[in-house]
Amino acid sequence: MHPVLRLVNRNITISLNPGFLIWQIIFPLIYIFVAGFAYTSLIDDVPFENTKLDYPTYLATGMIGFNIMNSTLISGIIIWNDRRHGMFEQIMAGPFTRTDYILSNICTIGIVGILSATIIAFVGYPIFFDSIEFSIFTIPTLIFTSIFGSILFGSIASIISTRLRSSEGFNVIINTVFLFFAFVSTAFYPASGTPEPLATAFYLNPLTYLVDVIRAGIFDTFSNFIIIEMIVLIVLAIGLFSIATRLLTRLDF
Amino acid sequence: MSCITTNSLSKLYDDIAAVDGINLDVKSRQVFGFLGPNGAGKSTTIKLLTTLIQPTGGSITILGTDAIKHPLKVRNRIGVVLQQPSYEPTLTVEKSLEKYGMMWNVDRKQRKDKVEELIESFDLQEIRKKKNEDLSIGQRRRVQVAREFMHEMELLFLDEPTSGLDPSARRKLLDFLKNKVKTGLTIFYTTHVLTEAEYLCDKIAIINKGKIIAVDSPDELKNRFGDEKTIKIHIAGIQQNLLNLLAGIQDCKIDFNSGTNITIHSNKSELVLMEVLQLLNKNNVIIEDLSAIPTNLEEIFIKAVNDSNASSA
Numbered sequence: 001m002h003p004v005l006r007l008v009n010r011n012i013t014i015s016l017n018p019g020f021l022i023w024q025i026i027f028p029l030i031y032i033f034v035a036g037f038a039y040t041s042l043i044d045d046v047p048f049e050n051t052k053l054d055y056p057t058y059l060a061t062g063m064i065g066f067n068i069m070n071s072t073l074i075s076g077i078i079i080w081n082d083r084r085h086g087m088f089e090q091i092m093a094g095p096f097t098r099t100d101y102i103l104s105n106i107c108t109i110g111i112v113g114i115l116s117a118t119i120i121a122f123v124g125y126p127i128f129f130d131s132i133e134f135s136i137f138t139i140p141t142l143i144f145t146s147i148f149g150s151i152l153f154g155s156i157a158s159i160i161s162t163r164l165r166s167s168e169g170f171n172v173i174i175n176t177v178f179l180f181f182a183f184v185s186t187a188f189y190p191a192s193g194t195p196e197p198l199a200t201a202f203y204l205n206p207l208t209y210l211v212d213v214i215r216a217g218i219f220d221t222f223s224n225f226i227i228i229e230m231i232v233l234i235v236l237a238i239g240l241f242s243i244a245t246r247l248l249t250r251l252d253f
Numbered sequence: 254m255s256c257i258t259t260n261s262l263s264k265l266y267d268d269i270a271a272v273d274g275i276n277l278d279v280k281s282r283q284v285f286g287f288l289g290p291n292g293a294g295k296s297t298t299i300k301l302l303t304t305l306i307q308p309t310g311g312s313i314t315i316l317g318t319d320a321i322k323h324p325l326k327v328r329n330r331i332g333v334v335l336q337q338p339s340y341e342p343t344l345t346v347e348k349s350l351e352k353y354g355m356m357w358n359v360d361r362k363q364r365k366d367k368v369e370e371l372i373e374s375f376d377l378q379e380i381r382k383k384k385n386e387d388l389s390i391g392q393r394r395r396v397q398v399a400r401e402f403m404h405e406m407e408l409l410f411l412d413e414p415t416s417g418l419d420p421s422a423r424r425k426l427l428d429f430l431k432n433k434v435k436t437g438l439t440i441f442y443t444t445h446v447l448t449e450a451e452y453l454c455d456k457i458a459i460i461n462k463g464k465i466i467a468v469d470s471p472d473e474l475k476n477r478f479g480d481e482k483t484i485k486i487h488i489a490g491i492q493q494n495l496l497n498l499l500a501g502i503q504d505c506k507i508d509f510n511s512g513t514n515i516t517i518h519s520n521k522s523e524l525v526l527m528e529v530l531q532l533l534n535k536n537n538v539i540i541e542d543l544s545a546i547p548t549n550l551e552e553i554f555i556k557a558v559n560d561s562n563a564s565s566a
């Protein structure tokens with residue numbers, strides 16, 4: 001077996017614990033089925049591109065992006081745990097190169113990202129079933145967002161994990177950053193109608209781009225703006241991934 | 254055949270030499286002990302030899318391969334147990350052994366057999382289902398060392414592998430390692446416990462301030478550094494004037510504090526002993542007990558390090 005695949009196998013084994021699965025599945029389900037329907041009494045239709053969606057549908061599709069982002073935390077946690085518990089050094093003293101280690105992390109977050117997106121897409125499907133507009137772009141768009149979203153957020157988590165040693169510091173920073181990403185985005189509510197500074201902040205957040213592209217894929221509402229958002233996603237993912245790789249390569253023992 | 258060869262190997266950190274031009278020649282199928290005080294450069298040397306860090310200067314050949322040019326080739330043939338603990342907290346003991354074997358591409362059937370073999374050899378039966386995060390430091394260390402034997406290797410680096418182990422587990426590990434050497438393994442072993450080195454090692458190098466200050470077999474080191482021997486004589490009854498009489502004996506240092514115990518330190522211990530015995534006999538002093546204390550590695554270590562510190566000062 002190729003060294004990268006062996007490391008991916010190991011990464012998935014150490015990451016898939018009950019706590020993580022609960023975080024990955026139960027948490028978004030609560031958002032979709034509790035918050036989604038509870039807020040229906042307050043929120044009518046939500047405008048998205050040239051269409052209008054009911055709130056549970058809007059939220060369920062947002063949760064796909066939200067879950068991709070959450071799942072990529074795994075990357076930072078793996079690197080941080082490996083450093084904290086001496087496994088990074090041990091792996092590097094074994095039959096692996098740093099490139100193998102980095103690639104295995106990308107593959108792991110890619111796999112977990114796609115699985116997370118698939119799970120939420122299946123769970124949320126009955127909710128957005130009525131509004132879904134299947135096209136030849138739907139599945140490729142979901143795969144595209146899963147991969148680039150995973151790389152993007154996985155790189156952010158990796159960068160944080162390479163800079164911090166203490167568990168308190170790591171948890172505080174990760175939670176703060178991801179809290180901002182989650183709630184200052186279009187995952188839960190549209191940017192239109194929010195105060196101007198907040199709407200601007202939405203578009204400083206990569207999760208907004210990820211969620212918009214996912215919705216465009218599901219509801220077939222591609223526009224020039226969505227294409228720009230896709231390009232931004234690609235550029236950000238590549239840029240952040242380069243930084244993460246550089247920092248990982250420089251990690252000293 | 255040489256397993257490890259280094260030539261003028263050095264590693265600088267901000268102009269401070271952690272390893273200062275060391276030359277090593279470790280033969281195959283032996284345990285090579287690497288001793289030194291804290292901060293002497295032991296762990297840095299291991300990191301250099303295992304290709305974890307790049308040297309500032311010099312060359313390293315491991316198992317006939319240039320370790321600086323082909324680090325991965327070297328790492329595929331060696332095993333490493335580093336000083337710092339390494340474990341996956343959420344995995345059970347048997348799962349972590351199994352996964353480590355998988356990481357080394359050991360096939361499934363062989364992995365299963367190896368796990369059982371190592372659980373038996375390292376007394377891990379009772380904790381095999383426990384998660385690594387729930388183990389004591391000593392148990393975790395045992396798992397860490399056991400894990401390295403999940404894969405085949407020609408050379409094993411052990412950086413203080415017995416730290417945290419109880420005496421029985423320690424002895425068991427040393428015997429396990431001795432048996433492995435008989436099957437062809439070469440071991441590069443660092444420790445602070447000098448009795449361990451004496452028990453296990455075929456050859457010993459002492460490092461201080463990044464420099465090798467002595468390399469030889471334990472016996473040869475004793476001959477070289479341990480020429481001063483200690484003889485203890487216990488006499489019957491307190492002899493008040495004996496100290497003055499003993500003071501006349503040359504080439505030795507004599508302690509006679511309690512009035513009944515004489516301790517002689519000398520490089521010419523046999524001659525000095527003859528003189529002391531004659532003197533005691535002449536003064537009708539009855540000897541109740543006489544013992545010669547052999548030089549141990551600890552004394553050699555302290556002497557070698559002190560000599561090195563004195564010469565560098």
